[in-house]
Amino acid sequence: MNRRVEQVVVVGAAAPAWMAAAALHRSLALAGVRARVIELPTLVQSVDVYSALPALAGFHHRIGLEEQLLFSACQALPVAGQRFSNWSGAAPPFIHGYDRAPPPAAGLGFTHVWIKGRQKGLRTEFENFSLGAMAARANRVPVPTEGADLHSSFGYNIDAGAYSALLRHFATRGGLESKAATIADVEVEADRIAAIILADGERIEADLFVDASGPQAVLIDRMPGAEFESWRKWLPCDRMLVVSGEQLRPYPAFSQISAFRQGWVGLFPLQDRTAIVAAYDSRQISDKEMLDRLPVIAKLPINGDAVVSSLNQGIRKRTWVGNCVAVGESAFSLEPIDAVQLHIAHNCISQLMTLFPVDADAFCEAELYNRIIRRVAINLRDFQAAHYKLNRRFDEPLWDRCRDAAVPETLQRKLDVFAARGRVPLYDDETFQEDGWESLFIGHGLMPQSYDPRVDATPEQEHIAQVQGRLQDIIGLVEAMPSVDDFIARTEHQRQAEAGAVV
């Protein structure tokens, strides 16, 4: 038997580091793997928000974290989708709702019935047929409904500092060791980290080092062959400004992303405030000017200080080198839209768990991890790049440039096949499934020129009935859902009742 990995050191801060540590501890502590966290000074500020996809619930379930804690301890609100406004000239906003794709082999998707309907004069927008989008519009929370044909689930907006603290508490309570420190040096021998040297002089060795330090990439950046590859030509914003705004009441069930001349502004509702995030191109607007104009663009009074940082979208050429694995934004980073931030960490950690090295002296898993992470990253990048490519804001330099520039071949194929036939070529390791891409493309105004010919095999009367039936179903399902305010109140009530029962 080969030598097993026994010592794992996670280096980083905030949620991604604790997510990685909790997952490692949960699955591997009993297998004799000791995970420790070297906790770097956090870069998370009190204004910061994590916007998360519904899949995060699955991660919490796996590590044994109760969802309720997000609402009671992290100011979290459930999110049924993201609303995009001002990306397409005079076109109305659209919502990307978190619908759950129907099981495969369900045959012909409803989308094609809708495309034909539009050609025949149907005026109802595509998003009216999305349960998630309609729940979002009505400020309702898509809790599961027994026996329904349509399903949708919710993600979260979470206070970043509180969530990081919650995960830290959760992980350390479970027996995980950690030490707050900064890194003075990394000893790299060939393609392996021999040890990291902390500022206090302590030398830390391990079989495997997990870099969860975010864009700083304190470990992976030292490794050979892990150069950073920028994606800025497709994702043009290089600055980010975060500030708090007033609480929105009643609570909305969606985040809002509004384009403006030099970038976009996102409103992420939380229980106690609204996190406002602006991403913009520094060649077009200065930080100061951005801050000055923000209240007008966000249409919301802002409170307190703003925090400005740089954005640098791209990927490491290799995300696992030797005994150093990057998870989260140390591996690749994107813009803080489409709720991908925590998803990046979540996905990398899941892949690492599946490919957890079997031999401390030969990390053959690295090559596969690199390929998978690259595919995951490229698919997500393409999703974000599509927002820019499909914009219809004319006579504005940033937007004109993005519309005219060539996009990666992987995205171009998706755009082409969708424009031609309303189908989305999906690749390996996609985060968003066909329904997500459809709502993105159609929402941004890319209307398919033709539809699946099988649609014509059904009489139009049946289509009309199908369209009406679906609208009715959605209205019924949405009406039965709790409002966000009710959902939060109920969750809080339940928590108190349980706390009371324990006492």
Place this chain on the structure above:
Amino acid sequence: MSEPLDIVILGGGTAGWMAAAALVSLIPPTRCRVRLVESEEIGIVGVGEATFPEIKNFNDAIGVNEAEMMRATNGAFKLGIEFVDWGFKGSRYIHPFGVHGPAHMEHIFHHVWLRGLRLGSKSDIDEYSFAAQAARNCRFEFPETRRQTINSAYTYAYHFDANLYCLYLRGLAEQRGVMRTEGKVRDVIQDPESGDIRSLVLESGETISGDLFIDCSGFRSLLLANALGVGWDDWSKWLPCDRAFAVPSERDELSPYTRSTAMEAGWRWRIPLQHRTGNGYVFSSSFIDENEAADSLMRNLETRALGEPRMLKFQTGRRTVGWKKNCVAVGLASGFFEPLESTSIYLIQLAIMQLVPLLPDKSIDPRLRDEFNRLINLQYERIRDFLILHYKLTSRDDAEIWRYCAAMDVPESLTRKIELFRHGAIIERYKDGLFTPTSWLSVFIGQGLIPESYSPIADAMPAEKLICHLDEFRTEIRDRVDEMRRHDRFIDPYCAAKPPVVPVASEALQ
């Protein structure tokens, strides 16, 4: 509404009639009219008496009644493929149409099993597959529809007479409006500028024009290769078999699986149908001469032969693109794999079911064509690697062919897969591809590649508990399989063919 698309299918074998039946069943006459040109003088290959579970989706989609189809084709059920003497002499494993271990442990089960081996458990991985155990015991029932039950995690395919299946689909297609024209093609007329195919001129002088041509002309690939000059990717250096002898024999035990036995220069199939057993020897002419191969086949029959062995020649590979200009190739005209994993009919089905949603208008949108070609190529390459695996992963040194295969260089994509499995029992997943991680697992393990290690996550459970879980699961499968009906008894009330149904002329060649 514009005029319907005129589709001309050339060739009336399995590919041609599957294409015709699907198009006419799925797409209304307002959108396309389908004509099929075939000649009774040209024999058909009648590929594949053994199928893969995907065929049920195809049949369901076009509205085929399963029991009726099985009665008409002498069909029987299939739960997997047994491989005998592959990997090493005396080995025997089943590639099942269902997972190993409990469904909720799909990703981790084989790691747990590997740890069990280290701990001294002597169990075979087949014993953890419900489908494999049902197959070995000659049992069949439809899978349970409630999920998470032990007998829900499998699917099934059919063994049938491919010629009768073809006839059955022809009946269905003609009844639904496909026009059949008898005749041989004398000439293919192409547009002098675009190069598109405009029409086929038959020997009778009749001209059949169309907007889209589907080339189902078999190995000859009359339209795609001959008229449009599409090239050939030759894969015979990895899959060296280039001939097959086929012969039917009297009915034998109706086992619900295909058997493939590795031989001195290839492998031998056994496919039990209701009325007879299909047998064949797929071999490489570089390693055995034809007479010897025929003798070997006849000598090894388990029941009395019902005819003389008939030979088929082939070459493994594919057309570099399956759709060029206004011509789409389906079936052998687009490529060929030996029937080792029963992929022939699946590849026909795949091409048709990709074409249907991407069906072009009269002026062909290249975006649709490119997407079709991308998907087909992806599937071809993944199937190719999986088939090569059977040949590469052998420690047999009793025959030249096996020594050659064990030593040959294989595509890099396959080398990577083998090395990852050898290293840590890792199986890479993919989205578009017939063979699932279960398929890969069964061949890796069945052919003797025991990984050097397994995921440390499997170490988290205490040893005694792990052994106990493994034992319990095996027992649960065994007990449930014991309650199942025998395959032949299941078939009798459900779909027994009315004898006699076998005109000698339609004996399938394989």
